[in-house]
Amino acid sequence: MRNIILLIFLAAANLVQAQDWEDRKLFGPSNAQQVLRVLSSTDVVYLDTVLSDFVRTVDGAQIEYLVTGTADINDIIRKDPDAYDVVISSAMDLQVKLTNDGFAKPLRTIERPDWMQWRQSLFGFSAEPAAIVVNTAAFKDLGLPRTRQELISLFRAEPDLFRDKIATYDIRRSGLGYFFATQDARASETFWRFTEVIGNLGTRLYCCSGEMITAVAKGDVLVAYNVLGSYAATQALADPRIQVIVPEDFATTMMRTIFVTRNTSRPKLAESFVAHLLEAAESREPVDRLQLPPLESEAGRELQKVVPLEPSLMIYLDRLSRKAFTLEWESAIIQ
Amino acid sequence: MNDQNGDKVNIAGSLRNTLMISLIGGALVLAVILYLVVRTYAAQIAQSTQDRILSASVTSILDAAAIRNEALSVELPYSAFSILSTQADDRFFYAIHQDGRFLSGYEHMVFTETPNGQMKFYAGRYDGSDLRIATGSRRLVGANGQTTLTVSVAQGQQSLAGVLNRISRNAGLLGFGFFALMTLLSLWLTYATIAPLTRLAASVQRRGPEDLRPVAAPVPAEMAPLVGSLNSFMRRLAHSLDQSEEFIAEAAHRVRTPLATVRSYAETTLQRVDKLENRQALRAMVRAIDESSRAAGQLLDHAMITFRADHLRRSKLDLAEVTGDLIRAMRPLADMKDVDLDLSATQQVWIEGDAILLQNALRNLVDNALKYAPAESVIQIIVSDDPANIRVQDSGPGFPQDEIPDLSTRFTRGSNAAETIGSGLGLTIAQDVAVAHGGTLILTNRKEGGACATLSF
Ligand SMILES: Nc1ncnc2c1ncn2[C@@H]1O[C@H](COP(=O)(O)OP(=O)(O)OP(=O)(O)O)[C@@H](O)[C@H]1O
Ligand SMILES: [Mg+2]
Numbered sequence: 001m002r003n004i005i006l007l008i009f010l011a012a013a014n015l016v017q018a019q020d021w022e023d024r025k026l027f028g029p030s031n032a033q034q035v036l037r038v039l040s041s042t043d044v045v046y047l048d049t050v051l052s053d054f055v056r057t058v059d060g061a062q063i064e065y066l067v068t069g070t071a072d073i074n075d076i077i078r079k080d081p082d083a084y085d086v087v088i089s090s091a092m093d094l095q096v097k098l099t100n101d102g103f104a105k106p107l108r109t110i111e112r113p114d115w116m117q118w119r120q121s122l123f124g125f126s127a128e129p130a131a132i133v134v135n136t137a138a139f140k141d142l143g144l145p146r147t148r149q150e151l152i153s154l155f156r157a158e159p160d161l162f163r164d165k166i167a168t169y170d171i172r173r174s175g176l177g178y179f180f181a182t183q184d185a186r187a188s189e190t191f192w193r194f195t196e197v198i199g200n201l202g203t204r205l206y207c208c209s210g211e212m213i214t215a216v217a218k219g220d221v222l223v224a225y226n227v228l229g230s231y232a233a234t235q236a237l238a239d240p241r242i243q244v245i246v247p248e249d250f251a252t253t254m255m256r257t258i259f260v261t262r263n264t265s266r267p268k269l270a271e272s273f274v275a276h277l278l279e280a281a282e283s284r285e286p287v288d289r290l291q292l293p294p295l296e297s298e299a300g301r302e303l304q305k306v307v308p309l310e311p312s313l314m315i316y317l318d319r320l321s322r323k324a325f326t327l328e329w330e331s332a333i334i335q
Numbered sequence: 336m337n338d339q340n341g342d343k344v345n346i347a348g349s350l351r352n353t354l355m356i357s358l359i360g361g362a363l364v365l366a367v368i369l370y371l372v373v374r375t376y377a378a379q380i381a382q383s384t385q386d387r388i389l390s391a392s393v394t395s396i397l398d399a400a401a402i403r404n405e406a407l408s409v410e411l412p413y414s415a416f417s418i419l420s421t422q423a424d425d426r427f428f429y430a431i432h433q434d435g436r437f438l439s440g441y442e443h444m445v446f447t448e449t450p451n452g453q454m455k456f457y458a459g460r461y462d463g464s465d466l467r468i469a470t471g472s473r474r475l476v477g478a479n480g481q482t483t484l485t486v487s488v489a490q491g492q493q494s495l496a497g498v499l500n501r502i503s504r505n506a507g508l509l510g511f512g513f514f515a516l517m518t519l520l521s522l523w524l525t526y527a528t529i530a531p532l533t534r535l536a537a538s539v540q541r542r543g544p545e546d547l548r549p550v551a552a553p554v555p556a557e558m559a560p561l562v563g564s565l566n567s568f569m570r571r572l573a574h575s576l577d578q579s580e581e582f583i584a585e586a587a588h589r590v591r592t593p594l595a596t597v598r599s600y601a602e603t604t605l606q607r608v609d610k611l612e613n614r615q616a617l618r619a620m621v622r623a624i625d626e627s628s629r630a631a632g633q634l635l636d637h638a639m640i641t642f643r644a645d646h647l648r649r650s651k652l653d654l655a656e657v658t659g660d661l662i663r664a665m666r667p668l669a670d671m672k673d674v675d676l677d678l679s680a681t682q683q684v685w686i687e688g689d690a691i692l693l694q695n696a697l698r699n700l701v702d703n704a705l706k707y708a709p710a711e712s713v714i715q716i717i718v719s720d721d722p723a724n725i726r727v728q729d730s731g732p733g734f735p736q737d738e739i740p741d742l743s744t745r746f747t748r749g750s751n752a753a754e755t756i757g758s759g760l761g762l763t764i765a766q767d768v769a770v771a772h773g774g775t776l777i778l779t780n781r782k783e784g785g786a787c788a789t790l791s792f
Contacts, residue, residue: 100426102462119424186413311427312416319439320431324410 019076023067028055032062034266036273039077040088041070042256046230047088050280054273061269070094070175077103077261085264086273088256090228091175093313095122095257100311104259107271110278115308116255123274124255125281127306130180131229132245133213133236138222139243147249148190151223152197159201166198167212167224170205171329176254180226182316182325183252183307190249192332198225199333217241226252253306350532354525362517370510377502382467385495388418389469389488390454396431396486402477407433407484415488425491426464432485444487448472451483465492531555535562545646547573579642587635594628625756633760637745640692640764644771649687655680655718658725661694662716665701673711676701680718686792688772693790696768696776697725699761700788704729706755708785722774724791733780743776765790 025044032055040047044065051063066084068076070091077087081103089095096118098104104121117123132151134144142158145151155162169177184191204221206212209231212224217239229251232244258277260270307313315321395415401408409431419427430437430444437446449455449472459466472485531554538552549566598621605617662678669676697716704714708731715728734742735749742749743766748759765788766776774792781787 100428102426119426310417310420311424312413312420315411315413315416318411320409321411321439324408327408 019068021066021068023065025065026062027051027065028062029060030062033060034269035062035064036086036266036269037064037066037084038086038088038273039066039068039073039084041068041073041090042088043067047277050277053280054276057276058269058272063273074098081261082263082265084261085266085270086258086260088258090128090254090256091179092124092254092257092307092309093179093317094175095259096309096311096313097317099259100314103262105262105264105267105270107260107274109271110275112278115306118309118311122257122259122309123278124257124306124309125278126230126256127253128256129229129246129251129253130184130226131232131251132247133216133224133227133232134243134245135216135219135222136241136243137219144243144245146245147247148188148194149249151225151247152190152194155197155201162201162222164202164204165220165222166201166203167206167215167221168198168203168226168333169212170207172326173205173207176209176228177226178322178325179254179316180252181329183254184226185325187250187252192328194225195329195332203333205333213242255306255309257309351525351529354528355521358521358524359518362514362521365517366510366514369513370506373506373509374499374503377506378499381495381498381502385467385490385492386456386469389456389467389490390471392416392419392429392488393454393469393471393486396429396488397471397473397484400473400475400484402475402482405477405479407438407475407482409439409484419488419490421490421494423491423494423497425494427488427490428461428466429486429488432487434483435485440487444489446485447487449485459489461489465496466490467492467495531558539565545648547576576646580639583635583639583642587632590631590635591628594624594631598624598628622756626758629756630758630760633758633764636695637760637764637767640695640767640771643689643692644767647692647771648689650690652686652688652690652693654684654686654693654723654725655682657690657693658697658716658718661697661701665698669701669705669714672705674705674708675713676716677713678716678718680716682720684718684720684723686723686772688792692768692771696765696790697727699765700725700727700790703727703761703788704731704786706757707731707751722791724774724789726787726789728781728785728787730783730785733784733786734778736780739778739780742778762788 023044038051044051044067047065051065055061055063070089071094073087073089074091074094074097077084077098078101087095087098087104099119099122104119106120107123108120110117110120110123112123132145138161142154145154155166169180171178171181181191204215206215206224209228212221212227213232213235215221216224217235219241227244229244229246232242236242236244258274260267260274264270316325392415395412396409399410399412399415416427419425428441428444430440430442430446432438432446435446435448443461447455447457447468447470449470451472451474454469454471456467456469459468466489468487468489470485470487472483474481474483534552535550535554535558538550547569549569550562554562601617601621601624605614605621608614608617658680659678662676666676701714701716704727708714708729712730715726717726717728718724719726732751735751738747738749741747743762745763746759748757752759762776762778769776769790769792772792774790777789777791779787779789
């Protein structure tokens with residue numbers, strides 16, 4: 001009898017463990033009294049120093065850092081909101097909706113300007129523009145375009161060179177791709193024209209930034225549009241085959257955001273972790289800094305056009321809106 | 336004197352308090368009303384502002400709906416949500432229903448039927464937040480018939496609550512400021528209204544008892560009847576007081592003169608009449624005339640004393656001097672009876688009093704001593720200090736011991752007074768004068784024989 005119970009218990013434990021994480025890493029001593037469970041869509045490399053720093057400064061604290069996709073995070077939190085203490089995600093819209101739906105806890109001790117926070121619960125800590133990645137070899141003679149307009153002119157001038165050699169997100173498969181597309185559409189009329197132009201040239205659609213960057217590097221495609229700039233920049237450092245362009249007309253810039261779950265059992269620790277992360281994100285010392293582009297001053301923000309943390313972001317999560325937008329996008333890009 | 340009883344005023348309420356309480360009370364009521372009105376009005380405006388925004392959001396979603404290729408398509412305009420941003424980062428929820436069937440948004444929002452083209456506003460609550468909800472619907476006609484789209488948008492009220500708190504605080508400040516101002520104004524108003532009354536009362540109070548001049552200072556119109564009555568009352572009083580004093584003096588003169596005439600006729604006639612019975616009748620007549628004359632004199636003296644005692648005019652007097660003057664005047668009378676008036680006044684004795692009254696009292700005491708003590712005796716008049724007093728001693732039979740307590744009563748004469756002419760008012764006068772000056776009259780019999788009457792102040 002006891003064995004059966006043990007068996008069931010193990011099975012249940014297995015079920016919980018059954019979630020396959022993209023990555024899972026522990027920081028701090030294994031005998032710690034408090035374990036902070038951080039659910040995140042950001043690769044560990046980018047936050048490694050910050051997390052290690054935190055467990056070093058706070059006695060008896062351990063961080064369990066769990067990495068998965070943004071849509072996954074949304075589902076997990078809605079299903080089991082009390083199992084995690086801190087949530088980090090690059091999907092601003094999903095994060096805003098989670099906050100609006102009451103999953104986030106207001107943090108009273110943290111003060112940030114309006115555009116960087118919402119409901120005193122959700123805080124942005126990085127500014128990451130959507131960038132254009134080009135194949136260095138192909139653009140050697142063409143000269144690097146600085147704006148979308150220049151890119152369009154280039155496409156028109158050399159249609160044969162670029163036919164079937166342009167990549168962008170398949171917004172039906174990627175939340176981030178959909179997010180960038182909607183923000184582009186809102187920011188400028190150019191977006192639809194641009195979409196039609198690349199649609200005419202036969203654009204290849206991808207699910208993720210990484211694949212697009214690899215394709216550009218290999219020369220499978222020559223231009224990738226709306227790639228997550230921070231990833232691309234990291235890659236470009238090590239790979240001379242690609243070059244990253246942040247368009248000068250406007251660059252849709254998203255924030256990574258963080259919140260503490262409403263019913264966390266370690267509210268103090270979670271709050272001080274958020275404070276620590278925000279401080280690190282704003283630190284002027286390169287050593288303490290996050291490995292992510294920091295939120296810039298007002299002047300920098302003007303140029304970057306950071307999408308502010310507002311409830312209106314939820315509009316793109318609406319089923320009907322999404323359907324309508326996707327239809328329009330499909331008719332422009334798939335010809 | 337019974338001034339204590341006379342000064343006691345029957346008091347019911349206070350003009351100042353009534354005025355102040357009603358003014359301040361009124362101000363308080365007005366301030367509270369002001370606060371409530373401003374707050375309610377502001378709250379309505381704030382709520383209607385939120386309602387307008389919600390309604391704009393609902394309308395913009397409804398307007399974005401279209402039937403394309405026989406299917407309903409709604410692309411929510413960005414503004415539908417962006418106008419819902421508030422200072423307090425209020426959360427919001429929305430739901431879109433088609434013919435009562437959930438289409439998009441928050442499924443937990445209850446579907447509310449709304450007539451086409453109309454907007455419904457109502458309150459709700461979700462997950463610990465108070466919500467304001469707007470619902471509107473629109474009928475769309477396509478080739479396959481018509482369909483009704485219903486959109487509900489709900490928004491938290493935290494921002495509104497913040498606005499309301501600010502408004503309440505300001506309205507409260509406004510109410511309080513108004514109240515404070517009105518209170519100051521009330522105090523000033525009360526003071527200004529009461530001031531003429533207080534001034535009048537003070538000026539009347541400051542006057543001496545004999546000052547019966549009319550009030551000359553200007554007074555407000557409302558007080559004119561009172562001051563008019565007061566003035567005419569004082570004029571009449573002054574007039575009647577003047578008249579009384581004159582009347583008493585006049586009356587004494589008027590009564591005594593004809594009596595003296597009658598007496599002299601009776602005495603002359605007595606000389607000429609020989610018949611014993613006639614002489615006896617005439618003697619009785621003379622005695623009756625004497626009695627009447629004495630009684631009239633004493634009565635008028637008593638009246639005069641009562642009058643002067645009521646309006647006592649005090650001045651600083653040396654009792655020794657006053658007594659000396661009187662004794663000098665009475666000496667001829669004493670000499671006629673071979674009585675020696677022995678005045679012993681070794682020092683000045685100062686008192687505040689009315690010389691006429693004091694001399695009158697003293698005269699009656701000396702008069703008694705002359706009347707009831709034997710001839711060729713000595714009457715001692717002793718003035719001494721601490722307390723100021725005058726003693727009149729004779730060597731006669733003394734007061735009838737058991738009648739002493741009653742002798743100062745009006746018209747009371749002793750059993751030893753049968754032979755003498757008198758009215759029984761002498762000691763009454765002396766006692767009234769003593770009491771008017773705050774003193775007493777003490778009657779005793781001396782051990783060595785004789786009466787002793789003491790005026791002590
Ligand atoms: N010196 C005195 N010796 C004895 N008896 C006195 C003496 N003085 C007053 N009396 C008694 O006291 C009574 C009251 O005195 P009072 O002076 O009031 O009245 P009166 O002398 O009789 O009348 P009048 O009003 O004319 O003085 C007298 O009738 C007398 O009996
Ligand atoms: Mg007498």
